[in-house]
Amino acid sequence: MSLDRVADLRRWEDSGAHWCVLTRTVHSLTIALLRCDGGEEVDRFTSTDPRLLDFVGARTSSEDPERPV
Template sequence: MSLDRVADLQRWQDSGAHWRVLTRTADSLTISLLRCDGGEEVDRFTSGDPRLLEFVGTRSSSEDPEQPG
């Protein structure tokens, strides 16, 4: 994956796969990338990219509604 975690996560989500926040701190997230059926973990990453924090917002997974804005 590239270093643009927002683009990576958006592509993952757009392809029908799922993601879940595993850990959240004030300045970073650890995200699990899951298969399309929401089952097996394929990969995970930790990032403190402010753009990623904004993209994910308060959601805990790709199944939560996106926040406006």
């Protein structure tokens, strides 16, 4: 079963929590999920999903504006 990390990040943001990119390569991202106060790391994951790479784009965190579609 494949995880939908884009949906995961959208739900995380919709709940008021934050995320940040810890590591970025050409083909993967490692993302930390942070508490809603922007503080403590709750979880992290690494993904090579091209949809996630496209969704995150050049952003370094959920605080950066999404690029226009």
